[in-house]
Amino acid sequence: MGAALGFSLVACGDDSDSGDDTSGSDESSSASADTSESASESASADAGGSFTNDKCAGSDTSANKFAVGGILPLTGNLAFLGPPAVAGVGLAVSDINAAGGVNGAQACSNILDSGDSTDMSISTASAGTMVAAKPSVVIGAESSSVSLNFVDTLTDAKITQISPANTAIDLSGYSPFYFRTAPPDTVQGNALGTLISQDGYTNIGFLVFNDTYGTGLRNAVQQTVEAAGGKCVYGCKGDGDEFPAGQTTFSAEVQAVTAAKPDAIVIIAFDETKSIVPELASSGFDMSKTYFVDGNLSDYGQDFEPGTLEGAQGTLPGQDPDQGFKDNLTGWYKSANGEDLKDYSYGAESYDATILAALAAAKGGANDSQTIQKNLAAVSGATDGEECSTYADCLKLIEGGSDIHYTGPSGIGPLDDENDPSSAFIGIYQYDANNKNILSGTVEGSKPE
Incomplete structure (x- = not known):
């Protein structure tokens, strides 16, 4: 490699790109990791859209929902990357439900803290909680070292993990259940x-x-x-x-x-x-x-x-997403947390990870994690399917019997035989x-x- x-x-960018940069922030996401009750809150965002904040209840698993878990940095030295990733997952879940869900089930999310590499006990505990929750997929972590801390735990439980930000070379082909939407x-x-x-x-x-x-x-x-x-x-x-x-x-x-x-x-x-x-x-x-x-x-x-x-x-x-996607990302985050999103880093990659997992479940006809693992590369374009850029459009093609190639805002190429983006x-x-x-x-x- x-x-x-x-x-x-x-x-090439110019001065008009000055609002499209990555801006560090010490803010922590207020996305709840509490699964004791289900919440579905709708709001009209500044971007002009309607968004839902669909959180998993304690009884929600891959058996009755398309259950998206997240192990993302809500605290620690990468906490500034937490909000855009949380927004990416939340916006994707909102879009999935707006298109009718996955295999007749609604989508929901459960975001837990990954912390950072200075205190691995946080991600260890979150991974254990995720295994017990039996999600369809887990999005995270953003730190490669943190992912390496718990990837074996998820793999042993046959839970598909998709990192939106890991770039460490050591993770290429690490596990059949580990994927990423960021390049090595x-x-x-x-x-x-x-x-x-x-x-x-x-x-x-x-x-x-x-x-x-x-x-x-x-x-x-x-x-x-x-x-x-x-x-x-x-x-x-x-x-x-x-x-x-x-x-x-x-x-x-x-x-x-x-x-x-x-x-x-x-x-x-x-x-x-x-x-x-x-x-x-x-x-x-x-x-x-x-x-x-x-x-x-x-x-x-x-x-x-x-x-x-x-x-x-x-x-x-990562590709710099268009302003429409950024507006939607900010709109969802404001509707869910009452404040503007200040950073977009890896928001598109988190969104695409969630959409790809939902499309893999739809292709396989079930929302369990093993079905997603078997179909994830195919919906990313590894089988040269028909290109589509939204969950709704891709779902129609799948229901019509077509192979698909999802092309999302992150701009990555199809997943390769090491579960990495083939281009970025x-x-x-x-x-x-x-x-x-x-x-x-x-x-x-x-x-x-």
Whole structure:
């Protein structure tokens, strides 16, 4: 999987894209994990649509509902990614029910907390609860390390898991019951490494946390840079310079990386980034020569002094969805939680994961998780079916006996034999004077054969 990938420029953003970026937020989703009662609340959203917030009751399982479980970050250093994922699942469930449900049953959702890799007991407990709840599918986690903590638990129970955000290479083909709608790090790593090399930088330093996601992505970027004739000067694979997740001070790491005199520095971390950036800026390093990744590509307008990150760049897996989808995502979240959605990261991937699972159940004629597992690749387009872009339209084709190829807002290609997207888009972002990340372009990449 380390082979070089081919990329082609497919779209470019301009200043009008400034509202379509990923904006970090410390807000936690208020989506309830309580399954003690069923709730179905309708509201008219600002986007002009009508949405339902359909929560599973304690007695709801795959036997009587299309029961969507979620293990998503409601707390911890990835909590800013929780709301868009919760909204993606909720909007998908709302759309599924508007089209009549799945196999004669209504859809419902039950979202539990994944926490983060600093406290694995949270996701362990949530996975145990999910097994007891017997869902049709589980959406999550967003951290690769967290998914690796409980994937075996779901696999042993034959529960299909679809992550909307995991990118660790170690998860490709990990389990027949594990799928993802985000591309592995070979795709993003190649895109970022190519961007760095095209910008003319040859001596690269890494500030990376010791996490499956962090080291895997670092390795992919480093390999691409070296293939282009560059070299790693700090934080390289095998050197042991990684810092532990959750660290709060970085004076030693900043002193070490700047002493290596890199042309550019790649920061691969989560919330630790808010501590790294001020120390790196204070060291005198040119912050326009720093690069970010999906785990920390956020709007830092409220965190750093204006101009701190101006010119810095980063990558984010996923196609930038159209405004109509974003409006619906925000509309659902506001109807369910009474506040606006401030971030869209992995909302489309969460939506598509839920829709794909529902279509797989419809194709197989049952809402149990094993039926979904057997049919998931087929409805994603692996059997070259007829293209369709909504649950309602795809359902009509299935009911008419046709094979389908669902093409959703995330823009991923069909799932391959390792249960990964066979292709995906990677957004290229650049920071402005207000430390806001602005979409500047999009490349499409494919996994190597």
